[in-house]
Amino acid sequence: MVIPITEEAHDHPCKSSKNKGLDTSHTVGYTVFHLMTNVTKKDIVEEIARRTGMTQAETKAVLEGLLDAISTTLRDGRNIEIRGFGRFKVRPRKARLARNPRTGELVQVEGGVKPVFEASRELKALLNAGDLQIAQLQEVLQNSNLAEISATKVAG
Numbered sequence: 001m002v003i004p005i006t007e008e009a010h011d012h013p014c015k016s017s018k019n020k021g022l023d024t025s026h027t028v029g030y031t032v033f034h035l036m037t038n039v040t041k042k043d044i045v046e047e048i049a050r051r052t053g054m055t056q057a058e059t060k061a062v063l064e065g066l067l068d069a070i071s072t073t074l075r076d077g078r079n080i081e082i083r084g085f086g087r088f089k090v091r092p093r094k095a096r097l098a099r100n101p102r103t104g105e106l107v108q109v110e111g112g113v114k115p116v117f118e119a120s121r122e123l124k125a126l127l128n129a130g131d132l133q134i135a136q137l138q139e140v141l142q143n144s145n146l147a148e149i150s151a152t153k154v155a156g
Contacts, residue, residue: 074115086119 041063049059070088073080079089095111119127 077113082120084120084122086117086123089116089118090114091116 041060045056045059045063048054048063049056052059054062070080074088074090077090079087081087090113093112093114096109098107098109099105100107
């Protein structure tokens with residue numbers, strides 16, 4: 001996930017135990033979080049509220065509404081495409097025979113569906129770009145359909 005580093009982030013080292021107390025806050029601009037770092041819903045709410053000027057309560061309601069809409073749409077068997085970001089879809093899983101690792105006994109595993117996210121080319125390029133290319137990619141994304149989507153008002 002790409003998150004901008006704010007000025008206040010430069011004042012203290014990363015406190016994550018997974019980073020072993022190393023100061024990773026020296027990066028200016030945008031940085032790609034390491035795979036070991038998790039961003040929580042609360043972190044996302046705080047960042048969106050800071051960027052938009054909405055209250056955290058309003059932002060949390062919007063984010064929970066979005067997540068609920070995604071979950072409901074996938075549960076109904078429909079896919080979601082957000083151009084410039086990616087696709088959420090469901091894939092069927094076949095019923096199969098598996099082996100219990102403790103006993104070695106064969107067990108029937110029921111089929112079902114699993115949620116899948118497929119990143120867009122733009123998102124993949126952004127995640128694989130060096131820090132110098134990120135600003136250029138963001139400019140391209142702003143001029144693409146993503147800018148149109150983000151400027152569209154949500155009905156409701």
